[in-house]
Amino acid sequence: MDFLRPASWQEALAAKAEHPTAVPIAGGTDVMVEINFDHRRPEYLIDLGRIGDLYEWEVGEDSVRLGASVPYTQIMENLRSELPGLALASHTVASPQIRNRGGVGGNLGTASPAGDAHPALLAAGAEVEVESVRGSRRIPIDDFYTGVKRNALAADELIRAVHIKKADGPQQYSKVGTRNAMVIAVCAFGLALHPETRTVRTGIGSAAPTPVRARTAEEFLDAALDEGGFWDNGKIITPSVAKQFADLCAAACNPIDDVRGTASYRRHAVGVMARRTLTWTWESYRGARRTTEGAA
Template sequence: MTHSPETPNTQLRLTINGEVVQLQNISPSLTLLQYLQQSGRTGTKEGCGDGDCGACTVAIIGEDANGNPCYQAVNSCLIPLGAVAGREVVTVEGLAKDRLHPVQAAMVKTGGSQCGYCTPGFIMSMFAAYYGGKLDDAAVEGNLCRCTGYLPIRRAAQLAISSASGVANETANGDVNESINGSINGSENAATHTASIGLLNESANCASDGVDHESVDLFDSESDPFRQRLTAATADLRSISYSTDQQQFYRPTELNHVLALLQQHPEATLVAGATDLGLEMSHHRRAFPVLISLEAVSDLKQIRRTEAGVEIGAAVPLSQIEANLHGVFPSLDEMLHWFAARQVRNRATIGGNIGTASPIGDLPPVLLALDAEVELVSAQGHRVMPLANFFKGYRQTDLQSGELIRAVHISTQITPSATRRFSQSYKVGKRGTDDISIVAAAFTVDLDAADQIVHARLAYGGVAATPVRAVQVEQMLIGQPWSWSTIQQVKPALQAAFTPLTDLRGTADYRRMLIGNLLEKFFVEINESQCINQAVHY
């Protein structure tokens, strides 16, 4: 099937808080946050502008791991307008009309807002999780409160989810002994209780012993407008061809259409989740005359399992990889857990993380240690190559003109002569979550029945111009006993294999120390547990 060039139109259509918005001659690379601010929807705040603080969080209707509509928390500071064309966006202004949404009511109830600047972002992260059934600490991991008022925010999340699930007077850890539909414990008097419930629902009546339980049942499953909207949602990710005087934006739905566009526009920039490109557009004011979005191409959004392994489409969001492949590659599971935050993982893709060729990317070391292969495709055909051969230099890859990443292939087979495999990955950063790596490392060893090493992969990020394997040291390990003395014998060669740089995150000496010490840690943990096939954050 071939595609003739389309005539670009000059209008983008999206839905914001239930209202259809038609945008005429507006830059598709303007961020959603910028548009919201310019259009008077100022409840969504700008904090860092990098996707690190979550103040700008909104919800969009996307797809869960099973392909069903779901609310997803995303950073509006990183998403270009073109990416939300045909989608429904919910901002904090859209939650409350006649009454507060339960997550808002819970935040009021627990006193979770101090200066208030971060509150809309927390509310929207909680809103998305409220309908996903997992309103826990992980739901707000991408939101920062600079007033450090996290305890009442956590209580608000617990209170809201207890309301959503119909649980009264108990939570998972006992921190909150009340729900929106329950009564008040502690020192609150009847007057305070009445005022609080009045905020939850204007129709609430205060009985002598507390609350009229029926009157504060705010959002049952049948009357909840947001649940109804979700049930009726169908993502309108149809093919788009949009143009302004300075820019062209395409969102094809078929792979061969993408390849035809690349032939027509060899200068085009490919974009999927835009978590990296969004920074280039918003912070560095880079112009991209031709953008081709891949997020509606179904062939690039599939996860396929075979007897040999797994094929992950380049445009699959990381949050869907987490859900669909949980337990298949535990080291990948854990590295994804430490990868940025929920809002970013809902948008970022595996192809984007590889294609940017960042030397400090989190996923490449894990994939290198798993001997992943990358499948490239163009109008002339396709080829599959080891990921180790894909990175050619700093931010440089083997991609040719007109070519794109179609999928990543990971084998689930171990070396035939091996009896067991141990694999582990590490991420060293200045803070526990939502941070750039100082050094990322991933190791895989296959051992035979005599504990001899028959296969070894030592992969690193943050120690060279590209994600890289220590190939010579891997060869030194083959045939050696898996022992502390073997690790000590190869450690000097391993530390000498790379020439890391000093930057604001860490010195060259510190990185060199980590190169060897992380391998030692890997060995110690294997000896402590013979089922180590998982990643550990360090």
């Protein structure tokens, strides 16, 4: 095993180009477990810990450019208003110690369906900025996950940053685990209201081979909200609409039975979380509307 310590992003790209099987390591929360438990013996490790740019974020007009290694703790503490869904998801990641080290780049690189950040990224809308010596490109989050623990990265590419749309409405995130802290998701659900486009986006974790959006559910809800004039009248969402949305979210799952939970539970729980997060976000949207109207 060789341990490569590039001092700059360009050096890291060069190293990855030279050794396409090299495994990048930043927070170490996935890679080191595999090494400690003898599940993996990569020929090369590339330490990304010296590349300061990866630990920085920038809040732009419409989106946040989040360095791949910005620790979850920083996201929780500093980006709650811009990225409320991801901030909530970050708070559910493992333990404080892990949140101090791990970042979204690791979640994306591993691309485990159980990664906590994925549902929030899917719901908010994001692009993954990846780069190799050949050049840089942005992969829409919807195209990023290609299979169980597989992503759209080429062998010579590294994840540099994620561009996440700034919240234009309420966002929520829920995760089920069999313990009240420090637990890998049995399943997770992210939901974002986008009042500007009058759309709703979702993200489901750990209930299909990859993180997925519940597109049929989104389309149903978009249409129902539109037809009922809900965005304008700010009424409480009809229980039957919420129920159908929840059922469609559950139907978007393609889960398995494993030691963490049953397929049938996962489907059920995604439905419950979908209904609850819709209620929470919608209540929050209505509350914000009332405040705005009150001020006007």
